[in-house]
Amino acid sequence: MQALYFTEFGTSDVLQYGKVPLPQVLANEVLVKNEYIGLNFADIYRRRGTYQIEKHYPYIDGYEGAGSIVQVGSAVDPQLLGQNILYVDAPLANAEYVAVPETKVITLPADISPKLAATIGLQGLTADFLAHDLGSDQAPAQVFITGISGGVGQLLAQILLADGLQVFGSASTAAKRSVALKMGVQEVFPSREFSWLPQQSGKFRTVYDGVGANLDKSLQLLQHRGRVVFFGMAGGNPPQIDLVQMLAESKSILTGDLWDYLTSFAERKRRSERLFSYLRQGKIQLTEPKIFALSAGKAAHQYLESGKNIGKVLLQP
Secondary structure (H helix, E strand, C coil): CEEEEECCCCCHHHCEEEECCCCCCCCCEEEEEEEEEEECHHHHHHHHCCCCCCCCCCECCCCCEEEEEEEECCCCCHHHCCCEEEECCCCCCCECEEEEEHHHCEECCCCCCHHHHHHHHHHHHHHHHHHHHHHCCCCCCEEEECCCCCHHHHHHHHHHHHCCCEEEEEECCHHHHHHHHHCCCCEEEECCCCCCHHHHCCCEEEEEECCCCCHHHHHHHEEEEEEEEECCCCCCCCCCCCHHHHHHCCCEEECCCHHHCCCCHHHHHHHHHHHHHHHHCCCCCCCCCEEEEHHHHHHHHHHHHHCCCCCCEEEEC
């Protein structure tokens, strides 16, 4: 099969495209023919060598994709053959085929195509988890999302809006701010200068921060007894935080790992059905994904690193 791979860590220049062996399917696994593969910032960190990656030679990046089951292991129900599925945490995804444990399979209903599933998959489940497990605010609370026009940010904003919250945010460009405003976000501020910060300080019940580098500013935005939901470092490592000051204002920082919640086939089914219900009800509108051929993986990595994307980046074998 063909795959996007690398043999050493580094810039996108280390990426190669070529033939590698077909995965061996274990008894409790299925073989998936990928139709679309999700590209995420975590994949860039893995390529750079700064994030855990599956031990394999050569290295094959990627953990998320959608396609159809073309082979099942000896312990798997053969009725799964031909089923369209989504997976969000199976390694070695940047290839034509990938072996996925049966427990990590998310079967797709007829009205959710592999393309749609890959567009909303990992980022949508992350947004759902942030909103309902960590945030859990009640309407009409005011909340703020940093990087609101990114993949997770757009979906999180729409889920929170659908839940009746008042949503504000920040984005790096006028085009990205416009995207958020069209979703119904009340106000969107520049994320690369902070002249607006004093007027907004102390205003929000919850701040969702996936940027990291400006975590201290997210804390300034909080009301007393408010909380930052910290879920990523797209802008770099967070600064040192004054815990004594946080204590004095009864502020908190919450973190969490989606994989501590996606612990079973049943959990994947329940959470994906809740996410898909927002789509069916028209409460989530997706930006058309930017699609690259898997063979153009180097260009896809460069595009994502440039910050030009609005929404999901997909690879197509």
